[in-house]
Amino acid sequence: MLSLNITAPGGRGRLSIQNPPKLSSCNSTIPTSILVTRSKDDAFLSAPHGKCSKNLSFSVKSQYLTPQEQRQQQQRFSSHESPTPSQPGQLPPRVYVGYTIYKGKAALAVEPRPPEFSPLDSGAFKLSKEGFVLLQFAPAAGVRQYDWSRKQLFSLSVAEIGNIISLGTRDSCEFFHDPNKGRSDEGKVRKVLKVEPLPDGSGHFFNLSVQNKLINVDENIYIPITKAEFAVLVSSFNFILPYLLGWHTFANSTRPEDASRLNNANSTVDYEWSR
Incomplete structure (x- = not known):
C-alpha cells in the first residue's frame, strides 16, 4: 500500500x-x-x-x-468494500421447486430430486444414484380442495423422463413400478402410470393406478393435462435431465490443468478421433 x-x-x-x-x-x-x-x-x-x-x-x-x-x-x-463471507463449512440453503397442476378431480405436483454421489479413496466423487422426478397425485376433496394425505407417489427415472419427452400428440406410454422388487414383499405393491392422448388431441391423460396389499389400498387417480401444461413439463424435463445425471457437477469441477492431467492418465483409451 x-x-x-x-x-x-x-x-x-x-x-x-x-x-x-x-x-x-x-x-x-x-x-x-x-x-x-x-x-x-x-x-x-x-x-x-x-x-x-x-x-x-x-x-x-x-x-x-x-x-x-x-x-x-x-x-x-x-x-x-466486500460482503460478509460465509462461515467455513456452511452449506448453501436448500431450495425447493416444483410445478403443480390443479384440475377438478385431482392435482399433480412435479418435483425434481437430486442425484447422489459416493466418495472415492482418491478424494474424488462418483455418481452412485441418478436423480429423478417425483410425481405426487392428490385426489380432490371438494371445490379447489385436495386431500394430500391420500396422495400417491410415482418416481420417474431418467429413461422414463426421456420417454415422456419424446411423446407426440397421439403417442402414449406406460410404466410399471414395484417398490419392493427383489425383497420379500415383492408383488404386494403395484404402481402403473399411463400417459395417453386425449380423444380430441388437446393434451394427455396422466392416470396412476396403485394397488397396495400391505395396507389394503386400491387407488386410481387421473388428471387431464393440456397442451400448454404438457409443454411446460417437457421443457422442465429437458432442462433438468443433465442435473439428474450429475453432469453439472462434472462441468463445475473441471479445470484446464485437471483435464490435461486426466487425458494423459487415460492415454491408453482408444478415442475414435485418434485413430
Missing part, C-alpha cells in the same frame, strides 16, 4: 493520499481518499478546470506502510 504526501512550496498546504491512482501529466481527478491539512492563512492548491496550471508545483514523498498498518487499513475498509 502506497502513501503520498504532497506539500506546496514554502510548506503551506499538505495533501496526504492513500493508494493514489496513476498520475498523468494533467490529472484533474482528485481521489476520494484524501486528507487535506492547511493552516488558516494558507492558500489552497488549485488548478484551472480542464487544463494544467504551469504555476503549480509540488513535491512528492512516497512512504510504504508497514504490514501492521496495511492490516489495519484492510480491516477498516473491508466492511464497506
Whole structure:
C-alpha cells in the first residue's frame, strides 16, 4: 500500500493520499481518499478546470506502510468494500421447486430430486444414484380442495423422463413400478402410470393406478393435462435431465490443468478421433 504526501512550496498546504491512482501529466481527478491539512492563512492548491496550471508545483514523498498498518487499513475498509463471507463449512440453503397442476378431480405436483454421489479413496466423487422426478397425485376433496394425505407417489427415472419427452400428440406410454422388487414383499405393491392422448388431441391423460396389499389400498387417480401444461413439463424435463445425471457437477469441477492431467492418465483409451 502506497502513501503520498504532497506539500506546496514554502510548506503551506499538505495533501496526504492513500493508494493514489496513476498520475498523468494533467490529472484533474482528485481521489476520494484524501486528507487535506492547511493552516488558516494558507492558500489552497488549485488548478484551472480542464487544463494544467504551469504555476503549480509540488513535491512528492512516497512512504510504504508497514504490514501492521496495511492490516489495519484492510480491516477498516473491508466492511464497506466486500460482503460478509460465509462461515467455513456452511452449506448453501436448500431450495425447493416444483410445478403443480390443479384440475377438478385431482392435482399433480412435479418435483425434481437430486442425484447422489459416493466418495472415492482418491478424494474424488462418483455418481452412485441418478436423480429423478417425483410425481405426487392428490385426489380432490371438494371445490379447489385436495386431500394430500391420500396422495400417491410415482418416481420417474431418467429413461422414463426421456420417454415422456419424446411423446407426440397421439403417442402414449406406460410404466410399471414395484417398490419392493427383489425383497420379500415383492408383488404386494403395484404402481402403473399411463400417459395417453386425449380423444380430441388437446393434451394427455396422466392416470396412476396403485394397488397396495400391505395396507389394503386400491387407488386410481387421473388428471387431464393440456397442451400448454404438457409443454411446460417437457421443457422442465429437458432442462433438468443433465442435473439428474450429475453432469453439472462434472462441468463445475473441471479445470484446464485437471483435464490435461486426466487425458494423459487415460492415454491408453482408444478415442475414435485418434485413430
